[in-house]
Amino acid sequence: MLIIRLQRTGSRNHPAFRIVLTEKHRAAKKKALKVLGAYNPVSKKLELTNKEELLARLQQNVAVSPTVHNLLVSKNIIQGKKVRAWRPKRKSEEKSEAEKPAEPADTPAQAKTEPEQATEKKPEKTDQPEEKAAKG
Numbered sequence: 001m002l003i004i005r006l007q008r009t010g011s012r013n014h015p016a017f018r019i020v021l022t023e024k025h026r027a028a029k030k031k032a033l034k035v036l037g038a039y040n041p042v043s044k045k046l047e048l049t050n051k052e053e054l055l056a057r058l059q060q061n062v063a064v065s066p067t068v069h070n071l072l073v074s075k076n077i078i079q080g081k082k083v084r085a086w087r088p089k090r091k092s093e094e095k096s097e098a099e100k101p102a103e104p105a106d107t108p109a110q111a112k113t114e115p116e117q118a119t120e121k122k123p124e125k126t127d128q129p130e131e132k133a134a135k136g
Contacts, residue, residue: 001025004057005065006039007032016040019048019068021057039071046075 003024010016017039020032036057037048048054058064058078066085072078 001063002033002057003063003065004036004054004068006067009038015042019054021062024063046071048077051077 001024002021004019004021005028006017007020007022007028008015009018018032018035019037019039021034021036022028022030022032035049036054037046039046054077064072066083069078069080070082070085073080073082
C-alpha cells in the first residue's frame with residue numbers, strides 16, 4: 001500500500017522535508033519511490049515538482065499522512081478540513097484503565113458505607129505495648 005508522507009532531509013536545528021511517495025510499511029528515512037515536492041517549515045514554503053501528478057495520485061486513493069493532508073489543505077491544493085495529526089497520550093486515561101480491573105466491593109467488609117466507617121472506633125494506641133505494661 002502506498003502513502004504520501006514527509007521525509008526529513010534537513011540538518012540538526014534546520015528542518016527541511018521532502019514530500020515523498022513510498023510504501024506504508026517502509027521506514028520514513030529509507031528509499032522513496034518518488035519525490036513529489038519539498039517543504040521548508042521555517043519559511044513555510046511548499047514546492048511541488050509536479051502538482052498534476054500529486055493530484056492524480058490522490059485520485060487513485062493513495063493514502064496521505066495527516067500532516068501532509070493538513071499542509072495541502074492550508075496551501076489550497078486540495079479542498080477539505082484539516083485533520084488532527086497528533087494526539088498526546090493522556091495520563092488520566094492510563095490511570096483510569098489501570099483502575100478498571102479492580103473488582104467491585106461484593107463482600108460485607110468491603111461494602112461498608114461511609115457513615116458506618118465513621119462510627120467505628122479504632123483502638124487507641126498507648127506509648128507502651130500491652131505485654132510490657134503488664135510485666136512492669
